Amino acid sequence: MPEILERRSLRKKDVLRKILDSTRKYYGAFSDEYVKLYDSWLRSEGAFSDPEYRIGYNNVAKILAGLVEDGHIIVDIGCGVGVWTANMAKSGANVTGLDHSIEALSKQREKSKDENVRSKVFVILGDGFYAPFRDDVFDGATLNWVLSHIPVKENLNFLKEVERILRENAWLMISDSYWRGQEGGKEQVQTRRTNNGTFEVYKYYYTTEEIRNLLKASFCEVVNLETTPYEILCVARK
């Protein structure tokens, strides 16, 4: 699990851009550990020996298996170390992984090579707010544990950019942590430790109603919205 040393509410005097830049650097510094975290999750080891976590992984895999079709063109926004990028490519999709952390993307390339899907996976270093694609091109998009790192005041613009690049009737899958009264408040700054240093990380915890309203306002029909003990899972269509 990421090591969280402190959680505090976002303060008025905080410079949000600085915290977001630190969040991006955190994902670079944490990328080695993130790969290991997923390995232990898959094997239900260590902190993930709780069967709930194993179920959490299986839930995401199951939802994606029901959405991804052979030949689909998918964008995995905030793809990180590429576990879900590779998973969708293995189902026959052509998947573009977009992330603003170059270190995470280099792990994504390794992952797609290890999973023998290198030819089905593309890598783009960029910011999800300015996706470098034409309108209406993708059959599906994923935001797995990404939305909570997008400043809440800018979330509508972020989702409108996702909407722009999806074709009519395309799907969007969101998974993330959700608001359960976590210490530090809904909008918070976490101090997280990695093997490569300590970073401030922006985090916003959504309720299911907030996600539903956000999706309604941005573009789509919410097809499914559910929570597990630690994760919110949502599927919507343009």
Ligand SMILES: C[S@@+](CC[C@H](N)C(=O)[O-])C[C@H]1O[C@@H](n2cnc3c(N)ncnc32)[C@H](O)[C@@H]1O
């Ligand atoms: C919690 S990780 C999730 C990674 C991956 N989706 C997964 O489920 O394993 C969040 C990822 O989103 C990326 N990210 C956050 N904000 C972003 C933005 N505005 N543009 C591109 N990537 C972003 C981070 O760099 C990080 O790799």
